[in-house]
Amino acid sequence: MELTIILFLFGGLFLGWSLGANDAANVFGTAVGTRMINFRTAAIICSIFVILGSVVSGAGTTETIGKLGEINALPGAFACCIAAGFSVYLMTKAGLPVSTTQAIVGAIVGWNLFTGSQTDYSILSTILATWILCPILAGLIAISIFSLVKKIIMNSKIHILRLDAYTRLALLLAGAFGSYSLGASNIANVMGVFVNISPFTDIKVTSYFTFTSTEQLFLLGGLAIAVGVFTYSKKVMYTVGNDLLKISPLSAFVIVLSHSIVLFLFASEGLSSFLTSINLPSLPLVPVSSSQAIVGGVIGIGLLKGGKEVKWSVAGKISIGWVILPLITMLISMVILYILKNMFDLNVIF
Amino acid sequence: MLNLKNNKLSLFGSTKNLEKNIDEFVNILSEVGLSFRSIVKRYLSHSTDENFEAMLEKVTEMESRADTITKQIEHALYEETLIPDSRSDVLRLLEHLDELIGMYQGNCYHFSIQKPDFPEEFHADLLSLTETVVDCVESLCLTVRAFFRDVRSVRDNAHKVTFHEKESDIKFSALARRIFNSNLELDQKMHLRYFVEKIDRISDQAEDIADELIIYSIKRSV
Numbered sequence: 001m002e003l004t005i006i007l008f009l010f011g012g013l014f015l016g017w018s019l020g021a022n023d024a025a026n027v028f029g030t031a032v033g034t035r036m037i038n039f040r041t042a043a044i045i046c047s048i049f050v051i052l053g054s055v056v057s058g059a060g061t062t063e064t065i066g067k068l069g070e071i072n073a074l075p076g077a078f079a080c081c082i083a084a085g086f087s088v089y090l091m092t093k094a095g096l097p098v099s100t101t102q103a104i105v106g107a108i109v110g111w112n113l114f115t116g117s118q119t120d121y122s123i124l125s126t127i128l129a130t131w132i133l134c135p136i137l138a139g140l141i142a143i144s145i146f147s148l149v150k151k152i153i154m155n156s157k158i159h160i161l162r163l164d165a166y167t168r169l170a171l172l173l174a175g176a177f178g179s180y181s182l183g184a185s186n187i188a189n190v191m192g193v194f195v196n197i198s199p200f201t202d203i204k205v206t207s208y209f210t211f212t213s214t215e216q217l218f219l220l221g222g223l224a225i226a227v228g229v230f231t232y233s234k235k236v237m238y239t240v241g242n243d244l245l246k247i248s249p250l251s252a253f254v255i256v257l258s259h260s261i262v263l264f265l266f267a268s269e270g271l272s273s274f275l276t277s278i279n280l281p282s283l284p285l286v287p288v289s290s291s292q293a294i295v296g297g298v299i300g301i302g303l304l305k306g307g308k309e310v311k312w313s314v315a316g317k318i319s320i321g322w323v324i325l326p327l328i329t330m331l332i333s334m335v336i337l338y339i340l341k342n343m344f345d346l347n348v349i350f
Numbered sequence: 351m352l353n354l355k356n357n358k359l360s361l362f363g364s365t366k367n368l369e370k371n372i373d374e375f376v377n378i379l380s381e382v383g384l385s386f387r388s389i390v391k392r393y394l395s396h397s398t399d400e401n402f403e404a405m406l407e408k409v410t411e412m413e414s415r416a417d418t419i420t421k422q423i424e425h426a427l428y429e430e431t432l433i434p435d436s437r438s439d440v441l442r443l444l445e446h447l448d449e450l451i452g453m454y455q456g457n458c459y460h461f462s463i464q465k466p467d468f469p470e471e472f473h474a475d476l477l478s479l480t481e482t483v484v485d486c487v488e489s490l491c492l493t494v495r496a497f498f499r500d501v502r503s504v505r506d507n508a509h510k511v512t513f514h515e516k517e518s519d520i521k522f523s524a525l526a527r528r529i530f531n532s533n534l535e536l537d538q539k540m541h542l543r544y545f546v547e548k549i550d551r552i553s554d555q556a557e558d559i560a561d562e563l564i565i566y567s568i569k570r571s572v
Contacts, residue, residue, distance in 0.1 A: 035434045157500040160440075160570070161372075164433045165365045248435055 005199045008074040011081035013224040016190040018085045019100045020228020022092055023186060024050065025236035026259065026294045027178035030252030031171040032237040039237065043229050045172060046179040050229070051222035053183025053267075054191075058218045060269040060285035061185055065192035068123045069108035075340045076115070076348040077193035080107035083333035084189070087325060092236075096321035099289030102131070104189040106326030110333030115349040126284045131322065134262055134288040135296025141258035142300035149254060167249045174257040178290075181263035183222055188287045191221040247298070255297035262293045292322065368426050371419050372444075372498060378416045379447055380491045383484040385409050386454045390480045390549075393461050394473045406458050413455045420444050439566040446559050447494065450487065453552050457545075466545050467538060472525065479521040479549055486514030486553040490560055497563050497570070504567040511560035515553045522550035 028042035071077045084103035091098040105127055112119040153163065200213035247255070265271065266288045275282040295318055302310035340346045385405055392402045423444060427437050460466075468476060493507035529542050 035431050154502060159369050160433060160436060160498050161365045161368050 005074060008078040009194065009199070009220070011078035011085070012190050012194055012221060015081040015085040015088075015100060015104070016221045016224025017228035017232070018088050019186055019190055020050070020225035020230075021232035022088060022228075022236055023099055023182060023290045024179070024225065024229045025233045026290045027182055027256060028175045028233075029237040030247060030255060031175060031249070032234075034247075034249050034252055036168050036171055036249045036252070037175070039234050041172070042175065042237070043233070045176050046229050046233075047226035049176045049179035050183035050225045051219065053180035053185075054187035054218040054222035054225070055183075055215050057180075057184035057267060057269065058187035058191075059214065060272065061267050061287040062188040062192045062195055062214070064123060064127070064284065064286050065104065065108070065188040066195055067120055068105065068127065069112045069117060069119065069193075070196060071108070071111055071193045071349075072196055073347050073349050074194075074197055074199075075344075075346040076111055076337065077197060079336040079340055079348060080104065080111055080193050080333050081190075083107045083110065083329050083336050087329040087332055090328070091321055091325055094321070096318055096325075098321055098325045099291045100186060100189040101287045101289040102322060102325045103329040104192070104287075106329030107333040108193065109326070110330035111337060111348070113330070114334045114337045117349070127286050130266060130284060130286045130288050131292060134266070135292045135299070137265070138258045138262045138293040138296030139300030139303070141261055142254050142297040143304050145258055146251065146254045146301055146304055149250065153250075164249070167253055170253045171249065171256065174253055174260055178256050178260035178263070181260045181267060182290055183225065185263045185267035185287045186290065187218050187221050187225075190224065191217045192287075247301070251301050254301060255294060258297040258300070259290060259293035262296075263288060263290060289322075364426065364430060365432075368423060368432070369498075371423050371426075373495075375416055375419045375423070375444065375447070376491050376494050378412050378419070379451055379494075380488060382409055382412050382416075382451050382454045383487045385412070386458060387480055387484045389458050389461065391477060394468060394476065398462050398465060403462070406462055409455050409458050413451050416448055416451050420448050436566070436570055439562075439569065443494070443497070443559070443562065443566065446555070446562070450490075450552065450555050450559070453548075453555060457548055457552070460545065460548065464541070466541050468542060468545075469532070469534070471532075472529065472542070475521065475525045475528065476546065476549075479518060479525060479546065482514055482518045482521055483549055483553045483556075486511055486518055486556045489514055490556040493560050493563050497567055501567045501570050504563055508560040508564050511556055515557040518550055518553035522546055 024046050028037065028046055031037040032039050032042050071080065081104075084100055084107045087106070088098055088100055088103050105124075109119055109124070111117070158166070194217055195214050198213040198217050200216040202213055203211040203216070205211055265283050266286050269285065272282040272285055295315070299310055299315060337348050341348050385408060389402060389405050389409070392399075392405060396402065424441055427433065427441065431437075433440060489507055489510035493504055493511060496503045496507050525546050526543050529539050529546070532539070534542070
């Protein structure tokens with residue numbers, strides 16, 4: 001493999017790292033922040049399941065991202081990833097929970113605009129619609145699960161210590177599910193732009209199983225996410241768990257579970273084809289934002305408790321961040337593409 | 351804290367042990383109360399005879415066991431970082447319940463050492479006061495158990511504690527008044543009042559703990 005290819009792939013790996021550092025904190029942040037699960041356990045479980053989700057179920061959302069902009073040159077993909085990673089970093093610095101999903105979509109649209117490629121507006125509007133649907137759905141699911149769990153706990157008269165043990169186990173399972181869904185949903189952000197130009201070749205392991213070039217890319221992206229989890233997510237997890245909001249371990253479980261369900265709903269090819277087979281409308285396979293799902297879940301529980309605890313000014317600020325991020329990323333990606341094309345004389349499109 | 355090394359069984363195993371310890375602690379509190387009632391009865395009928403001392407010995411053993419359990423629970427809660435959001439409340443609760451056991455034990459020792467001379471005319475009232483105080487702590491035991499298992503019924507049980515505490519205050523005032531209206535010497539009056547007051551303080555402490563439990567249960571409500 002050429003050195004330049006490796007260099008360009010680093011763009012995706014950088015984005016993977018930032019996804020591991022920030023988005024993964026959404027999955028285990030509340031559990032680690034409330035000291036229900038230690039960081040090492042969370043990091044190991046998260047890494048394993050993110051990689052599994054990426055390799056096993058990452059294809060569905062990647063197809064959608066691929067349709068949004070068919071980036072066919074490595075420098076172009078590199079520019080998109082660097083722009084997305086950098087803008088996520090900027091927003092994180094500003095204290096706004098954003099996701100790589102919004103960033104990469106902005107970056108791809110930027111690439112389309114810069115190269116004069118056609119943006120598929122039906123795909124774009126589907127993605128934008130999911131950004132509104134995702135937090136609402138997460139909130140509704142959180143409300144339903146919380147009401148059900150509360151009823152069960154109140155009627156079962158379970159001992160506080162046993163409830164604590166069950167909550168830990170539930171947080172771990174929901175976290176594993178959330179990590180799997182995060183990998184399945186968001187690997188498209190990290191490696192989606194490289195799929196059409198993958199430098200890998202298919203490896204035939206047995207006559208029944210071939211390790212495709214896309215799966216190899218996803219494995220690499222999954223590993224980058226895992227590195228992000230181990231090296232940088234600890235601080236973010238404590239921020240999510242302690243500073244951002246004060247929630248009980250049980251609420252934390254409900255929020256993580258609803259987040260995981262939403263991510264899974266928008267990522268599972270199996271579920272999508274099952275719903276289609278029984279003539280039910282299926283959700284589009286789109287990489288949704290884990291931050292949006294978490295915020296939706298938190299607001300849902302806040303509303304269930306009367307809405308007094310919800311800081312609407314903060315919620316408004318976060319929403320503005322969600323609008324600004326794709327626009328900023330779009331501009332940054334166009335600037336990087338301009339630099340690569342005019343200063344380094346690289347082809348950003350073939 | 352949940353660790354990968356811990357399997358599911360050991361996690362729930364240690365939880366079960368802790369549950370048992372907490373239950374045993376509350377049992378001790380209840381039993382010490384019942385023993386205290388028997389001790390007061392025994393003292394009034396036979397003063398500090400062998401039986402009285404044997405009962406006192408039993409209370410001391412129970413108090414010592416309660417101390418051991420408190421330490422075990424404290425260590426387990428901190429070492430395994432269990433119930434992070436209620437840990438400080440539970441530890442404070444156990445500390446205050448332990449003080450209650452100490453108050454019972456202290457009263458028993460005061461009877462043993464100071465041997466107050468209660469004339470027979472006050473026996474019935476003193477026993478009645480003791481009975482109410484023990485009932486008050488019994489209701490507290492139910493409140494404590496409710497806090498751990500059925501947070502919704504904490505308030506109902508705590509209400510019973512308050513009821514008994516008020517009863518106890520009324521009985522204390524009536525008895526103290528009767529003592530000071532009697533023809534006893536002032537030093538004896540003061541001595542008897544000291545004992546009556548010490549017994550009544552147990553229910554005051556029980557009510558304070560019940561009030562704390564209401565706050566803890568609000569914090570605990572999911």
